[in-house]
Amino acid sequence: MTSNREFDCVVIGAGVQGSFTAYQLARRNKKTLLLEQFVLPHTRGSSHGQTRIIRKAYEEDFYIRMMEECYKLWSQMEKEAGVKLYRQTGLLVMGPEKNESYQLCKNTMLKNNVPMVQLTRENFGLHIPNVSLAEGHAAFVELTAGVLYADRTLKAVQGQFQKLGGVIRDNEKVTDIKPGSLVTILTSTGVYRTKRLVITAGPWTNRLLVKTGIELPLEVMKINVCYWREKVDGSYDVKQKFPCFLQIEGEKSKEHIYGLPANEYPGMVKICLHAGSPADPDQRDQQKDRSDIETLQRFVSRRFPGLVPEPAVVESCLYTVTPDNHFVLDYHPAYRNIVIGAGFSGHGFKFGPIVGQILCDLSLGEVPSFDLSPFRITRFQAKNKSSL
Numbered sequence: 001m002t003s004n005r006e007f008d009c010v011v012i013g014a015g016v017q018g019s020f021t022a023y024q025l026a027r028r029n030k031k032t033l034l035l036e037q038f039v040l041p042h043t044r045g046s047s048h049g050q051t052r053i054i055r056k057a058y059e060e061d062f063y064i065r066m067m068e069e070c071y072k073l074w075s076q077m078e079k080e081a082g083v084k085l086y087r088q089t090g091l092l093v094m095g096p097e098k099n100e101s102y103q104l105c106k107n108t109m110l111k112n113n114v115p116m117v118q119l120t121r122e123n124f125g126l127h128i129p130n131v132s133l134a135e136g137h138a139a140f141v142e143l144t145a146g147v148l149y150a151d152r153t154l155k156a157v158q159g160q161f162q163k164l165g166g167v168i169r170d171n172e173k174v175t176d177i178k179p180g181s182l183v184t185i186l187t188s189t190g191v192y193r194t195k196r197l198v199i200t201a202g203p204w205t206n207r208l209l210v211k212t213g214i215e216l217p218l219e220v221m222k223i224n225v226c227y228w229r230e231k232v233d234g235s236y237d238v239k240q241k242f243p244c245f246l247q248i249e250g251e252k253s254k255e256h257i258y259g260l261p262a263n264e265y266p267g268m269v270k271i272c273l274h275a276g277s278p279a280d281p282d283q284r285d286q287q288k289d290r291s292d293i294e295t296l297q298r299f300v301s302r303r304f305p306g307l308v309p310e311p312a313v314v315e316s317c318l319y320t321v322t323p324d325n326h327f328v329l330d331y332h333p334a335y336r337n338i339v340i341g342a343g344f345s346g347h348g349f350k351f352g353p354i355v356g357q358i359l360c361d362l363s364l365g366e367v368p369s370f371d372l373s374p375f376r377i378t379r380f381q382a383k384n385k386s387s388l
């Protein structure tokens with residue numbers, strides 16, 4: 001294949017997942033095209049912004065196993081690109097002592113020997129100043145958790161992809177997909193043919209999948225990303241070793257609240273609800289629901305007395321959520337040369353390097369080194385046949 005319209009692999013969507021997938025394909029000497037509808041970098045999907053949390057604190061063993069491999073891949077990318085992408089801060093996990101999610105998370109960490117320190121009500125204030133632990137709540141700190149620099153990651157990975165000979169075409173929207181042994185891809189400016197296609201289109205995934213005859217049960221949510229100002233400069237600063245945190249609330253993860261130390265905007269701490277309101281990705285800014293902000297104001301005034309309980313900055317980001325909050329990493333049910341990476345449900349960034357490797361393996365017909373049963377499309381079929 002020599003034409004600049006014909007590729008071994010095409011990846012649709014240059015968010016974190018598509019960028020790492022394209023990079024992995026190029027590393028395996030595949031002639032790869034990464035297509036992006038917007039001019040890069042952009043802020044309209046799920047991967048933009050300065051920071052994300054990286055952690056192993058999960059209720060499921062399989063996420064911890066993936067993260068063990070993934071930390072190595074983050075560090076490889078840092079070395080290869082010569083940039084710092086990860087900063088260790090630790091992650092403070094708080095939750096009602098008898099809450100099932102809290103207990104499961106703690107026990108899964110202990111079982112998997114993830115380095116952690118359990119705090120007591122007596123020593124909590126010593127380790128974590130300026131935070132009140134709620135009545136009846138317990139806490140531990142996961143030591144190797146930290147912050148990932150998100151925008152910097154995308155730039156680094158896309159740069160490494162290009163160094164390997166990969167082609168990025170941005171400002172070029174895919175408008176149609178015609179499956180076949182060679183897949184035909186129509187875009188706003190042209191036509192491409194490829195042996196293998198990977199769809200990592202984030203909140204727009206179903207808009208592309210309908211062109212291939214399926215839809216997945218994905219819900220797009222707009223998240224209000226809130227930053228809260230310190231009353232005294234430095235109280236919650238990353239340089240003072242203030243950690244990221246996760247407050248487990250209720251039995252459903254959409255009641256969880258999380259935060260990151262003051263870092264990207266001096267004097268401001270990012271604290272958000274792990275939930276939002278349904279949105280159309282092309283009309284994101286029409287969704288103006290702020291009820292999550294009221295929940296956060298109550299939380300900040302009760303638990304973070306050193307912050308002004310009124311958000312100083314509110315940005316927007318999109319989640320693409322599956323019914324069980326687990327990802328989709330699978331072949332298209334009808335076409336083996338189309339692979340789908342979607343439904344990252346607001347927690348996929350940290351997995352970017354391993355997702356890239358898995359989607360690349362699937363696309364090349366190789367057996368990935370992880371059990372992908374939690375991520376298969378058939379799990380939705382069992383519950384709801386009409387969703388496919």
Ligand SMILES: Cc1cc2nc3c(=O)[nH]c(=O)nc-3n(C[C@H](O)[C@H](O)[C@H](O)COP(=O)(O)OP(=O)(O)OC[C@H]3O[C@@H](n4cnc5c(N)ncnc54)[C@H](O)[C@@H]3O)c2cc1C
Nearest residue numbers: 013015016017037045046047053174202317344348349350
């Ligand atoms: C507020 C917020 C906080 C988060 N916090 C964390 C965290 O702390 N830790 C963590 O691990 N994860 C976190 N996440 C989740 C994580 O950021 C996402 O799971 C991840 O970014 C999803 O990446 P993606 O590549 O699937 O999607 P996207 O980044 O949306 O990428 C999809 C791309 O496809 C492009 N595209 C779509 N359709 C087309 C088309 N037709 N033609 C061409 N291009 C197209 C889009 O423009 C977009 O660039 C958070 C997410 C949000 C919103």
Ligand SMILES: O=C(O)[C@@H]1CCCCN1
Nearest residue numbers: 053055258274346347348
């Ligand atoms: O993936 C994460 O780590 C963050 C914090 C918890 C909620 C989802 N986003």
